[in-house]
Amino acid sequence: MDQFTKLTQGISQNFSPFAEKMGANFTQLKQLASEKLGATNPIxxxxxxxxxxxxxxxxxxxxxxxxxxxxxxxxxxxxxxxxKQLKTQFIGITNTLGDRFNSLTGSTKAAHHPQASSQSSIGVETEPQTIQHAISSVCIENSEKIGLEEPLGASLYKFGTASDKIGDSRIRMNNAIREDVVAVLQSETLQLIAVAQQSRKDVQGSRLALDALKSAHKTAVPAKESAIRAEVEKAEDIFVTTVEDAMKHMRQVLESPVIIQAICSFASAQLEFYKESEKILTELIPDLDEIKLTQDALYGHSEQ
Known part of the structure; x- marks a missing residue:
């Protein structure tokens, strides 16, 4: 019997806070519905x-x-x-250029194209991590088919090598942004925002509870008026406290330097990537211009 009594007391103790919370939520929902319908006192x-x-x-x-x-x-x-679609299109373009070049020059390299394709299909192809790596892959693969001693083949090889370096730089930028921007924003700042959001909900709940009691006080019978007035005063104190608490938490979010630091890290990662890319391309373009002059000279010689 004593065990049964303890059990029922335990259930009652656990149920009471739950029932109290459900009652408070019901009161708030009822007040909110009244406000939506316009059938309530001033908010x-x-x-x-x-x-x-x-x-x-x-x-x-x-x-x-x-x-x-x-x-x-x-x-x-x-x-x-x-x-993948872009890579397929780029492969088609470079293969077409190579085939046309070999057919025009009568080179025997064209005979090796099927063999090169079959060899590349045997190996396990890994997907490129960036668009620059995709460009690098198709350029270098087809430069070897065309021939590195040919101006077109040499151009593709140099462009592919430069693109590979830019792709590596892009990966470093991506990693920096993941670590210094995404990870940072999803840790401390996210927690601060979550706390502030909950405090805003608490303000809404305390305000609804206060207005519900005010409405009840206006329609209360004289015998209950004094008790309800005391409840209203208590609800007003709770409302003021929740407002002050919410303002404190929202200020913590606004005053936190984390977001500004994350933006700075994002910009710094991009700057480093673009600086490295500029350096690589600045060194590449004069080489390509020189190869183009060689190509023009060869075509001019063949036309004479």
């Missing part, structure tokens, strides 16, 4: 400072969510369907 206004702070916080919250999403997309592996 308690939030402090102007709170409203302005909430608007600024909402801007940060939306930016944070979008920045994380965009940063993830920005650093995704480009070995997707679009890149």
């Amino acid at each position: 308690t206004e939030l402090p102007r400072e709170y409203v302005e702070l909430e608007s600024r916080f909402e801007g940060v919250r939306i930016f944070h969510a979008e920045m994380v999403k965009i940063s993830k997309t920005f650093t995704q592996s480009e070995g997707d369907t679009e890149l």
